[in-house]
Amino acid sequence: MSSDHKRREPGGEAGSSSNQQQVQQPAVAQLSRYESQKRRDWNTFGQYLKNQRPPVAMSQCNYTHVLDFLRYLDQFGKTKVHMQGCVFFGHPDPAGPCTCPLKQAWGSLDALIGRLRAAYEENGGALETNPFASGAIRVYLREVRDSQAKARGIPYKKKKKKRINNPLKAREETTSTTFQLPSS
Secondary structure, X not given: XXXXXXXXXXXXXXXXXXXXXHHHOOOOOOOOHHHHHHHHHHHHHHHXXXXXXXXXXXXXXXXXXXXXXXXXXXXXXXXXXXXXXXXXXXXXXXXXXXXXXXXXXXXXXXXXXHXXXXXXXXXXXXXXXXXXXXXXXXXXXXXXXXXXXXXXXXXXXXXXXXXXXXHHHHHHHHHOOOOOOOOO
């Protein structure tokens, strides 16, 4: 290709100034997976509020709307949660099928609330009025976590933070140790 050859853009003439401006503009940065998921979750929640009868404005939203949304999402869940009367209740690996409902997994709900909590503030919501940060939401998530753990027979254990020992302190302790040779 020669340097004097001008690239032709679809819908325009070669070398027109409007096309040159379009080519020179930087492309919009692609969102990270987290950011695109957060945007999708925010839009889904907004649509859920609009579909309520009567519709609920985001400014009127409170923790009860969030709890209703989380319960609504259970119908789309893929995690089998055994009920108290089920023969597989408390068994981590059930031997056969049962009629217990599929629900949203606790970890999915927890991550969703984290994304919505951040999205609320990014979209102009005040930290003090964030319905996703309500204590009632934390209680609900804890109850879901505990009930799903009981249903599977696997207790939830909070991951312990690893303690990082101070390498300088450890080196001092090993270098200050003295050894005594047995006397003969």
